[in-house]
Amino acid sequence: MQIHRVRGNDLKDALQRARQSYGEGAMVISHENSPGGGITLAVAQEGDRGANAPKSSVIEGVVTPGKVELKSFRAETGLSPGFEEVQARLLRTGCTEEWSRRLCLRAAEQSDPGGHPMDTIGAAIGSEARIARLPKAPGVTRVITFVGNTGVGKTTGLVKLGARLVKSKRVVSLATLDASRVGAVDQLRAYGRLLGSPLRILKSEDPLSPESLGVPGKDIVLLDTTGRAQSDPHRLVAFHDTLTTGNRMTRLDAFLVLSATSSRAALQEVSEAYGDLPLAGCVITKLDETRCPSPVIEHVTELGLPVAFLSNGQDIGRNFHRATPELLADMLLLGRIE
Ligand SMILES: Nc1nc2c(ncn2[C@@H]2O[C@H](COP(=O)(O)OP(=O)(O)OP(=O)(O)O)[C@@H](O)[C@H]2O)c(=O)[nH]1
Ligand SMILES: [Mg+2]
Incomplete structure (x- = not known):
């Protein structure tokens, strides 16, 4: 039996999404408030369809109906x-x-x-589809982290977000869990200089805490991750738990980064790998690299995962957009952001 996470605006909405995705026989194991608002259900389904067998009549790629x-x-x-x-x-x-x-x-x-x-x-x-709400929380430092597979645009996405935040006069710093990969720290250091933000580097043995991340005095800490599903979720879940039981002046908002070029099976696998981490939403990247972005939108809609940002290119200043229903509609109908 597999456990799936299904999110909704409220309990009724989440239950409806769970039934839509996993059938009338889906069993709700538990429910909790989601970090981005709404409810997350843990749902079990007997005889699960698994990562390689999506439920619906899947149409991968371009289909022209007759x-x-x-x-x-x-x-x-x-x-x-x-x-x-x-x-x-x-x-x-x-x-x-x-x-x-x-x-x-x-x-x-x-x-x-x-x-x-x-x-x-x-x-x-x-x-x-759900659009992520990003409410202001005065006096609280937000640690915003982007998680997901390697190469999907986590670091670039965080820097794009950082550029917007710095422009709107927020005090931003950077931190990274990606401390050992060749070039990763240098890349982030260069981005830090671009943003005028200091950088903290956390080794695999370093504990995650507001102090180690450099939270004091900051509005926002942007935390980059390694893309390794064996270590990132584990460390972040532990950090999230310490914050929810103790320090209420720091909050962790984790966003799953999904590439629009990934297959449905790969999207399902990565969503399950990060299933234990409370997610505030997702970021969809590489929208400029495909004319078939609907599978990723359908996937996050099935999960009830709110969409926060859309990325359609490498340019730090131009290719990062706050998600809106209109932009999602453009992608579904035109295959791109107009
Ligand atoms: N075309 C296109 N390229 C993108 C987009 N977002 C990121 N990239 C590029 O994809 C490559 C990988 O981006 P990174 O931000 O380094 O990805 P990552 O997820 O941090 O990768 P790892 O650190 O290796 O896990 C870089 O060349 C980015 O410029 C996008 O929306 N469209
Ligand atoms: Mg990276």
Whole structure:
């Protein structure tokens, strides 16, 4: 039996997502408040589908539905012809048939009479996907960390976020768990100089604490990680536990970084590897490297994982965006951020 984490805006929303993803027989083992707001359920499912066997009729890559499918879609759903074009676009960017159908039905429910189906998809996404809230917490230092597989854009993403924060006059410092890999510290040191932020380097034997991370006097500490699922989650969960039981003046906000170019199986595996770490949300990167970004959006929607930022290139100043339902709709319908 495998345990899955499913997040929702509230208990009802999380239960609905759990049923959608793991069926009516899914058992709720526990529930807790999520760091980014909302509820996280631990859900067990007997005879689990596992990382390599996603539930729905998976459409990997580009799919162009033929006339027969479109006709049956219209016949089955009773939706106006404009929705055929919407569904065809969703399939082209990599949505599963099941999700594209559900989005169209939801969009039709919410659309004004006479409104164009294409315009209603943003609202439908808005009610299915979750956007991470990043509320200000005066007097509290936030340790923001990006976790996930190697090479997905954790370090660059943190620096992009740091550049925005420094621009808005926040006192930011850097820290890293990636202390031993050749070049990693030099890379971060150079970024630190760019941001005008000091850097703390934590070796594998160093404990994580507000002091070791250089929290005092800072608004935000950006904590870079190694990308090793054997060590990062373990250290961060222990740190999170010490904060929630003791120091309330520091909080840890962990974001899972997912590349839009990863396969559904790889997305599932990395989400499970970081399943024990309370996540405030996710960051989706490499959106410029694919015209099929829908699998990653569908994946995080299934998990109820709020989307915080979107990255579509290497440029520190330009290619990092706060997620909005409209940008998610662009990606689903056009395959890119307009
Ligand atoms: N095209 C593109 N490249 C990106 C994006 N985000 C990051 N990169 C590039 O991807 C490469 C890896 O990025 P890093 O930030 O070093 O990735 P990481 O997750 O920190 O990697 P490790 O430290 O090895 O675990 C770099 O060349 C980045 O410039 C993106 O959104 N689009
Ligand atoms: Mg890195």
